Amino acid sequence: MAWCGLDSVLLYWDDVLLMVGTSGDSVSYFNDEPVIFIPECDGVRVLSNTTMEFVQRVPDSTVSIFKIGSTSPASLLFDALDHFDRRSAKVLVSLFANSCALLSYLD
Secondary structure, eight states: OEEOTTSEEEEEETTEEEEEETTSOEEEEEOSSOOEEEEOSSSEEEEOSSOEEEEOOOOHHHHHHHSTTOOOHHHHHHHHHHHHHTTOTHHHHHHHHTHHHHHHHHO
16 A cells, blocks of 8 residues: 555555545556555556556646546647647637637636
């Protein structure tokens, strides 16, 4: 058992890694070999005989960008960047339609 950042715990038993958050939500991973935990300030390094993985909770800022149907200013900018990279004219529509929200984000 090890703390994984400030608000979750990583548990290991019977080839299962279980990450449990403060609200009771959990994520499980299966592992075929024994592991050792090395706690870090923002996550846990999980060492086995063949691999080294870093497990951490997804930051709220990342969730706000990639959550389905998100209308956060960061998500709108990411969507505009995606249209820009594809050389789509929708980048202008996306930026102008959401200019008020984007300006409030810059303040």
